[in-house]
Amino acid sequence: MDRKETDVYLRLDPGRLPQHIAIIMDGNGRWARRRHMPRVAGHRAGVTAVRSTVETAARIGIPALTLYAFSEENWKKRPKTEVDFLMRLLCRYLKAEVKTFEANNIRLKYIGRQHELPDSVQREMAEASDATLKNTGMLLTLALNYSARSEIVDAFRSLAEAAARNGGLSHMEVDEQAISEHLYTRGLPDPDLVIRTSGEMRLSNFLLWQLAYAEIYVTQTLWPDFRGVQLLEGIEEYQKRDRRYGGLGQDGHAPQHKSLRAHAEAKR
DSSP states (O other): OOHHHHHHHTTSOGGGOOSEEEEEOOOHHHHHHHTTOOHHHHHHHHHHHHHHHHHHHHHHTOSEEEEEEEETTHHHHSOHHHHHHHHHHHHHHHHHHHHHHHHTTOEEEEESOGGGSOHHHHHHHHHHHHHTTTOOSOEEEEEEEEOHHHHHHHHHHHHHHHHHHTTOGGGOOOOHHHHHTTSTTTTSOOOSEEEEOTTOOOOTTSSTTTTTTOEEEEOSSOGGGOOHHHHHHHHHHHHHSOOOTTSOOTTSSOOOOHHHHHHHHHHO
16 A cells, blocks of 8 residues: 555545445546546546546455456447447457466456357456456456446346246345346345445446445545555445434434534534
8 A cells, every 4th residue: 555545545444445435436427528538538537546446445355356347338338439449448458467466366257248248358357367266355346238237127137037936926136135136236235335436426327226235435536547546445444334224323413424413513
């Protein structure tokens, strides 16, 4: 860690680190536009942010990190030239980062409709994940061609198919546990913290089921400028939160947002 990262890390409680962090990586295009560069330059710069974030998360002992890399909607709303560039960039990233994954004991997996990606991309994905199978550290999940709504649709299709194999739909049992076991993320704990860069206040069809009780941290930092220190700052903010899961705070009351509390105190 550099000095800034160390300063923030020393303020953290190692016993209360999030077990799973999800990140919506946003702002590549704006980063490039502010520098009068093409959008692809922002995507290229974003790779450095991924590397720094992944390494920092692994080194401080975060068990699971999920990155929203490429949405299903990206296929429909981005120019073909940009999509093709993103696919090539992904392949280069996976080839280059296998050594980093090995050095940091990181396992790699994917969520999303992978079968719709180009065959060449699927091969690179398989080779990279296979190379990390024996690692026992942090699980890095890349959401590729991912849509939360599609994930939920696929989960119900899987439930129905399982019921059909087991005597028909009359045998289908649907509850939260059953749905969770048929999501792409089965086996993973739900995220404790979701981070969104670039200041946007939306989830963008990302892990809608799993983020039901996640703490949300939004930073104005554009993704290409995001580094390990910003990740640690997000964790620091997370540790200040009172996670109640619909209940009350330790004093028996729902805690006020700090801005409302400050306003109330100023009026006394």
